Amino acid sequence: MSIYKAPRGTHDIFGKLALGLEKLDLISRQVFRKHNFKEVRTPIFEDVSLFTRSIGEATDIVEKEMYVFEDRKGRKLALRPEGTASLVRAYIEHRFDMTEPIGKFFYSGEMFRYERPQAGRYRQFLQMGAEYLANPSPNADVEIILVAKEILSTLNIKDITIHLNSLGCPKCRAEFRQKLVDYFASISDLCEDCKRRLEKNPLRLLDCKIDSNKFQNVPTMQECLCDDCNNHFQQVQALLKRVDCDYIVDHKLVRGLDYYTRTVFEVRSSSVGSQDALCAGGRYDNLVKELGGQQIPSVGFALGCERVLMACEQNGFFDSLQTDDVVFIALADEELFVDAFTFANDLILNNNDIRKDICLSENIIIEGPFLNKSLKSQFKLADKIGAKKTIIFGKNEFDKGKIIVKDMVTQEQKEVKLPDYCFNRQICNTDSNEVFKNVKK
Ligand code: ATP
Ligand code: MG
Numbered sequence: 001m002s003i004y005k006a007p008r009g010t011h012d013i014f015g016k017l018a019l020g021l022e023k024l025d026l027i028s029r030q031v032f033r034k035h036n037f038k039e040v041r042t043p044i045f046e047d048v049s050l051f052t053r054s055i056g057e058a059t060d061i062v063e064k065e066m067y068v069f070e071d072r073k074g075r076k077l078a079l080r081p082e083g084t085a086s087l088v089r090a091y092i093e094h095r096f097d098m099t100e101p102i103g104k105f106f107y108s109g110e111m112f113r114y115e116r117p118q119a120g121r122y123r124q125f126l127q128m129g130a131e132y133l134a135n136p137s138p139n140a141d142v143e144i145i146l147v148a149k150e151i152l153s154t155l156n157i158k159d160i161t162i163h164l165n166s167l168g169c170p171k172c173r174a175e176f177r178q179k180l181v182d183y184f185a186s187i188s189d190l191c192e193d194c195k196r197r198l199e200k201n202p203l204r205l206l207d208c209k210i211d212s213n214k215f216q217n218v219p220t221m222q223e224c225l226c227d228d229c230n231n232h233f234q235q236v237q238a239l240l241k242r243v244d245c246d247y248i249v250d251h252k253l254v255r256g257l258d259y260y261t262r263t264v265f266e267v268r269s270s271s272v273g274s275q276d277a278l279c280a281g282g283r284y285d286n287l288v289k290e291l292g293g294q295q296i297p298s299v300g301f302a303l304g305c306e307r308v309l310m311a312c313e314q315n316g317f318f319d320s321l322q323t324d325d326v327v328f329i330a331l332a333d334e335e336l337f338v339d340a341f342t343f344a345n346d347l348i349l350n351n352n353d354i355r356k357d358i359c360l361s362e363n364i365i366i367e368g369p370f371l372n373k374s375l376k377s378q379f380k381l382a383d384k385i386g387a388k389k390t391i392i393f394g395k396n397e398f399d400k401g402k403i404i405v406k407d408m409v410t411q412e413q414k415e416v417k418l419p420d421y422c423f424n425r426q427i428c429n430t431d432s433n434e435v436f437k438n439v440k441k
Contacts, residue, residue, distance in 0.1 A: 007123070008117060008123065009114075009115070009117035009122050009123025009124065010122065010123055010124045011122060011124075016318050016321065017309065019318075019321045019323070020309045020312065020317065020318060020321060021126065021305060021309065023317075023321060024128075024151075024155065024305055024308060024309065025108065025128075027151060027154050027155060028106075028108070028128050028151045028303075030154075031147055031150050031151050031154065032106040032130060032147070035104065035130075035143060035147050036102065036104050037104040037105060037106040037130050037132075037147070038100075038104065038105055038106070039105070039106055039107065040087055040090055040105045040106075040107055041107065041109070042080070042083070042086035042087060042089070042090050042107065043080075043086070044079060044080055044109070044110060044112075045077045045078060045079050045080065046077065046078060046080055046085070046086055046089065047075070047076065047077060047078075048066070048068050048076045048077060048078040049076070050078075050085050050086070050089055050291070051066060051078055051080070051081060051082075051085055053290065053291065054084070054085040054088070054257075054258075054259050054287055054290065054291060055081070055082070055085065055257045055258060055259065056201070056257060056258025056259070057200070058197065058200035058201040058204075058258070059201070059204075059256055059257055059258055060256055061081045061082070061113060061256065061257065064114065065081060065113040065114045065115055066078045066079070066081055066112075066113070066114065067079040067081075067112045067113075067114060079112035080111055080112065081111055081112060081113045082111055082127070082257070082302060083107045083109070083111065083127060083129050083302055084129070084131060084257075084259070084284070084287070084300055084302070085287075085291070086107075087105055087107055087131050087300075088131075088133075088287055088288055088291055088293070088298075089291060091103070091105070091133055091288065091293065091296075092288065092291060092292055092293035096133070097133075097134065097293070097294060097296060102134075103131075103132060103133030103134040103135065103296070103298070104130070104131075104132050104133075105130070105131050105133070106128065106129065106130045106131070107128065107129055107131075108126070108127065108128035108129075108305075109126065109127070109128075110124055110125070110126055111124070111125055111126070111127050112124050113125075118275070119273060119275065119310070120272060120273065120274075120275030120304075120306065120307045120310055121275050122306065125304060125305070125306055126304070126305035126306060127302045127303060127304055127305065128302070128303055128305060129281070129300055129301055129302035129303060130144060130147050130148075130300055130301060131298060131299075131300035132144055132298060132299050132300060133288065133296055133298040134296045134297070134298065135297070135298070135299070136285065136297035138232055138235035138236040138239060138263075139239060140298075140299050141232075141236045141262075141263040141283055141299050142236055142239040142240055142243070142245075144281060144299050144300060144301050145162065145164075145240065145245065145247075145265055145281075145301070146243065146245060147301070148267055148279045148281065148301045148303060149162065149245060149267065151303065151308075152267060152278065152279070152303075152308065152311075155308065155311075155312055155315075155317060156312070156315045156316070156317060157269060157271075157278070157308070157311045157312060157315065158315070159269055159270045159271050159311075160267050160268065160269050160278065160311075161246075161247075161248060161267070161268050161269075161270075162245070162246065162247040162248070162265060162266075162267050163247070163248055163250035163253045163265060163266045163267075163268060164236075164237070164240075164247045164248065164249055164250065164253070164263070164264075164265045165221065165249065165250050165251060165252075165253040165254070165263075165264050165265070166221060166222070166225060166229060166230075166232070166233040166236075166262050166263055166264070167203070167221055167254065167255075167260050167261060167262060167263075167264055167282070168221055168224060168225050168226065168229045168261070168262065169226065169228070169229050169261050169262065169285070170261070170286070171226055172221075172224050172225050172226040172229055173203075173221070173224070173261075175224045176203075176219065176221050176223075176224040177202055177203070179219040179223075179224065180202040180203065180205070180206075180218070180219060181198065181202050183215075183218055183219055184198055184202060184205060187211075187214060187215070189214075190205070190211055191208065191210040191211050193208065193210070194208050194210075194211050201258070203254040204254060204256070206218065206251075206252045206253075206254045207252055207253070207254050207256075212252060215252075218251075218252075220251040221251065222249075222251065229262055232262055232263070233262065233263070236263055237249075247265070250266075253265070253266055255280060255282055259284040259286070259287040259290070260282040260283065260284055261282075261283050261284060261285045261286060262282070262283040262285065263282050263283045263299065264280075264281070264282035264283070265280065265281060265282060265301070266279070266280040267279040267280070269307075269311040271310075271311050271313075271314055272307055272310045272311045273310075275307060277304070277307070278303060278304060278307050278308050278311055279301055279302065279303035279304065279308070280301060280302060281299070281300050281301025281302060282299065282300075282301075283297070283298070283299040284298055284299070284300070285297035285298065323365065324361075324363040324364055324365050325361060325363075325364050325365065325388040325389070326364070326365045326366075326367055326382075326385055326386060326387040326388060327347070327360060327364050327365070327366055327367070327387065327388065327389045327390070327391060328367050328368050328378070328381070328382035328385070328387035328389070328390040328391070328408075329343065329344045329366065329367070329368035329369045329390075329391050329393070330368060330369065330375060330378040330379065330382065330390050330391065330392045330393070331368075331369050331370070331371075331373075331375070331378065331392075331393050332375050332392050332393060332394035332395070333393065333394055333395040333398075334371065334372075335395070335436075336393040336394075336395065336398055337369060337371060337436055338436055339393060339398065339422070340368070340369040340393040341369055342422075343391075343393075343403075343418075343422060344366050344368060344369060346422070347360070347364070347366045348366050353419055354419055354422070357416065357417070357418075357419055358391065358403075358405050358416045359405075360389070367382075367385060367387065368382075369393070375392075378390075382408060383408065387408050388407070388408055388409065389405060389406065389407055389408060390405075390406045390408055391403055391404070391405055391406075392404040392405075392406060392413075397415055398418075401417055401418050401420075402415045402416060402417055402418060403415070403416055403418055404416075
């Protein structure tokens with residue numbers, strides 16, 4: 001048993017999950033690119049105040065989930081719990097408002113939250129997200145929703161529902177807040193979390209996992225939206241309908257971060273159990289100013305990579321992650337090691353002449369040769385790693401300028417002529433062969 005384990009709430013990524021993440025990364029980058037979003041990579045830690053100020057003091061993330069530490073000079077830092085605050089910080093710091101005529105950006109990377117670990121909920125997890133800055137119009141909200149949806153549908157995730165709501169602007173939200181406080185005052189048995197939040201953040205009561213079912217006829221934000229916010233919300237919906245993007249208006253959707261204004265949305269999947277939110281986002285019209293920039297209305301989303309891959313488990317996505325064919329280089333005579341090694345290197349460097357000569361497809365993985373292994377154990381190894389072909393270097397054939405190509409599926413073997421230059425190199429360059437011969441003695 002190993003002495004060390006990955007810290008609680010973290011997990012090692014390998015095998016199929018690693019391949020799945022690579023594919024997800026590829027697909028999402030293609031979608032981002034098509035929509036003209038440009039990548040920004042920000043540090044994994046930032047000033048803790050960047051997050052407290054943007055996400056909000058009374059949110060779960062700031063109250064209890066952040067990994068906060070001091071560095072050796074006493075700077076208060078936090079591992080990033082989400083990506084938007086960092087991206088907005090970078091936007092202001094580098095004056096992207098002056099250099100980027102269109103404020104479309106994307107990011108991907110690890111986020112950290114001290115949460116109770118469970119399926120689909122980790123302390124270190126991967127998110128990718130897109131932010132559309134400096135566009136106040138409803139089409140920006142819709143493009144953000146469509147980008148998220150496009151990534152999920154390219155992955156063939158079918159059972160998704162887009163939940164949509166509007167949280168209005170600070171002006172109309174104040175009225176909603178008051179209505180909620182009055183409403184909740186009439187409910188006697190609120191859970192401890194809700195009692196605590198009632199003062200600071202009454203909206204959060206709406207998505208309380210314990211209490212939310214008790215709330216009948218609860219006031220909705222829609223009743224309180226001012227004309228401008230209501231128009232915006234209607235326009236977002238009209239555009240979504242126009243492009244056949246299904247959604248449901250969900251009055252209880254409030255989101256856990258304070259910076260949202262107007263549109264908020266969540267994409268949920270019915271195939272991933274209780275942690276069903278694959279992706280979430282919304283508009284944040286005042287955040288850039290709040291963090292020291294201009295008044296720059298913006299909208300974005302973040303997608304939880306692990307959860308998205310959980311939703312892919314049943315749809316054949318992982319079966320389709322076939323890797324390229326493996327070609328195994330085997331040695332029947334060890335004295336040909338250097339020639340076999342050089343040949344493997346030629347194949348890896350994609351020397352197409354050789355590939356054509358031995359009928360290998362364009363994308364292949366090369367493995368071998370190995371020293372100090374019998375031919376039998378080399379074949380066993382080739383089988384274990386699922387090699388489709390084995391190329392055997394044997395003295396008799398090599399002296400005639402040939403190698404053997406064995407098809408591991410049909411077991412058929414045939415002799416193939418080596419390209420002349422492979423053979424000539426062997427004759428002209430005997431030093432390396434000698435070194436290996438000496439070592440063996
Ligand atoms: P949840 O309601 O699941 O806690 P959230 O509102 O905290 O989500 P966001 O901050 O909006 O989530 O993050 C966007 C997405 O990131 C979520 O929809 C989810 O897929 C993923 N996510 C959030 N927290 C975690 C976590 N601890 N582990 C894995 N994925 C997560
Ligand atoms: Mg959360």
